[in-house]
Amino acid sequence: MKDDLRPTVAAQLTGGLVRMQEDAARAKPHALALRAALRLGVRGSFGATARADAALLGVVRVPVDDDGQPPPFDARLGRLLDDASLVAGLVAATRVRVYAPVTPDGAPSARSRRSLGRDLRTIKARRPTASDDLLTAMLRAGREQLPRHLRRALSLMADDGAGVDVYALVMDLDHWDADDHWVQKRWAYHFWSQLEARDRNTDQQEETA
Numbered sequence: 001m002k003d004d005l006r007p008t009v010a011a012q013l014t015g016g017l018v019r020m021q022e023d024a025a026r027a028k029p030h031a032l033a034l035r036a037a038l039r040l041g042v043r044g045s046f047g048a049t050a051r052a053d054a055a056l057l058g059v060v061r062v063p064v065d066d067d068g069q070p071p072p073f074d075a076r077l078g079r080l081l082d083d084a085s086l087v088a089g090l091v092a093a094t095r096v097r098v099y100a101p102v103t104p105d106g107a108p109s110a111r112s113r114r115s116l117g118r119d120l121r122t123i124k125a126r127r128p129t130a131s132d133d134l135l136t137a138m139l140r141a142g143r144e145q146l147p148r149h150l151r152r153a154l155s156l157m158a159d160d161g162a163g164v165d166v167y168a169l170v171m172d173l174d175h176w177d178a179d180d181h182w183v184q185k186r187w188a189y190h191f192w193s194q195l196e197a198r199d200r201n202t203d204q205q206e207e208t209a
Helices: 005-025 029-043 050-059 075-094 116-121 128-140 146-159 166-173 182-192 196-208
Strands: none
Touching (some): 005 029, 005 050, 005 075, 005 166, 029 050, 029 075, 050 075, 075 146, 116 146, 116 166, 128 146, 128 182, 166 182
16 A cells, blocks of 8 residues: 555545535535435444445545555555544534535645644633543553544534644554553643643634635
8 A cells, every 4th residue: 555645645634524514504405415425424434334435435535556546455455444434424413514625626735734632622621521521531442442532532622613623633553552642632732731822822813815
């Protein structure tokens, strides 16, 4: 599998979910059907629900090799599709707002790269106890327990009108079980660091981008 496939898939998923949400808000039938199918992805991993799998691969176009064939299905590609299916399913189920792409290819620029810790921080002022408890639970969770905590977090964020960076989340899930817990540390730093003014300025810039 190509080394750069995860960023490509994360970018495609971001753009596809933004378009789905925009079209669903206008009650376009194809977007409503796509959202309903993707929502089934929260029930299990890729390969568990045919409708969710087909919907995901309609949004995410896996790059073909030089011979025109898709890359061979291996453990790494399987994990990537699991992660993409989970994130797409969570967005569809919770209807949390997805940050719009800020580059032509749909990938957030390096300067605007967020994390779920920072995304969750946007509701901390209104829900200090709930947001603290949620992040604490996620930081302690293994990969198998993480989806249920993510669903609670994204549901709470959706209720408050907060948004999620799908690109960053798909990328971070790849390293959740790393020995150095780098992703968990980064989420904790973004959530608990006292950078309110910078957060507000950056959020305002991204909202108007």
